[in-house]
Amino acid sequence: MATADDQFYREYIIDHFKNPRNYGRLEHPDISHEEDNPLCGDVVGMDFRVKEGVIEEIRFHGRGCAISQASASLLTERLKGMSLDEAKKINKDDVLGELGIDISPARIKCALLSLKVLKVGAYGLADVDEE
């Protein structure tokens, strides 16, 4: 099976995993938050620089499976330049839609870990509804 034909590990997912966008840390971020998924050891953290309510700069760091890291990479691309008010509206369907693959129940936590970082870190919400 060639990579491009793979219905789950699509080329752009592997690409975001191997060449993550906005990867690294920010010095003196306005918001910094990290979450992990103890079951599989995935870690995603995000640093935000916010100016006048707009996410001016964003970096993520972490380690884990292709789904968790690609999801984080894709989310940072979307968040950069977005107002916090807009970012607040991002929900799990947006994140799963961006991934563009069928996520099994066993992997949903991987896919939504980055959203959890955003929600808990940026707005102090307790958790993300995974239902």
Added chain:
Amino acid sequence: MAIRTIDVAAIRKDFPIFETGLAYLDSANTSQRPKQVTGAMLEYFEKFNSNIHRAAYRIAEEATVRYEATREKVRAFINAASTKEIVYTRGTTEAINLVAYAWGRKNIKKDDLIVLTIIDHHSNIVPWQILAAANGARIEYVDIDGKGELLQDQFADLLRQGPKLVAFNLVSNALGTINPAREMVAAAKKAGATVLVDGAQSTPHQPVDVRALGCDFYAFSGHKMLGPTGAGILYGRRELLEAMDPFQSGGDMIKTVRVEGTTYHDLPWKFEAGTQAIAEVIGLGAAVDYLDGLGMDAVRAHELDITEYAYEALSEVEGLTVYGPPPSRRAGVISFSLDGIHPHDLATIADRDQVCLRAGHHCAMPLMTRLGVPATARASFYVYTLREEVDRLVGSIKEAQRIFA
């Protein structure tokens, strides 16, 4: 006497699940169950379903006889002195919790030392952490060397501090390491400690003799040894069990209940409160019969063969790291990691080839931290494992490497 061998192709016919083409490489997690086990349980449900120890009618007597028959089968299987020393539990976890509660609260005092190991399963760590926090005791963990084997020098040092309790697994579920249990128990007993051996990963895979082992407690689960979930065993030396308070309380564990107070039932029923997992215990008895039929020496010989084969096959894969000792000192468990591919991604890809592989921390997070990895992939084998299933695993690994290339 000729060593028996297992005719794997023949016994696989006893496991209907393999008709689906599944390569099941997660038996250290839970084993598959043969028709003999599910059949024994079904027979109970369809022919003599009733409660035990309570009724005077025929089917209840039949249920009680079959339920209690498992006790003698298990006693003989692990060579305990008496069926009074065989307590039914839901599994290893409940067995260890029983000891932590019913023995530990009474015997572990402030500043007492509990010795565990870094390769223990959470079920043999967390109950002791809770007990230590409640009673003010302290815990030390025996570390491992680069091969995943316990540092016996450090263990000896800890024994010199006079621990009250030593608890460790005979076989590590995450690395497969077979610990030198007999020597460790002897040393711990000499140091005056009470010793609990977690037999969850050893009992299904090699001959066990608790009297030769010399431990005070030995715990294991039925579901890892061809039996159903929900039935496990705590073996305890009789004088210890006699001196212990009950664990859970209620029906069936009592002799007399008066409003002024209660007297408890004799061993082992003192520890079996409420309606028990009757079908599951009967199923466990059938599993023991099945393993006895194969012979535990033959079980170990087959697993050693498969493990050597898999160890070699996996070691040849580029970018693959195997954790733990060489096959001769490990049970049928191989934990490994792949460069640039997370275990979960590998497990997802293997699953598409109908290869069942475990990915995660294997309920051994202190060990994962010690190894410096968030998770590993783990293949584990049993009586029904074929070499070609190992080949299919290698195929899935190569497919994953192609996707992530």
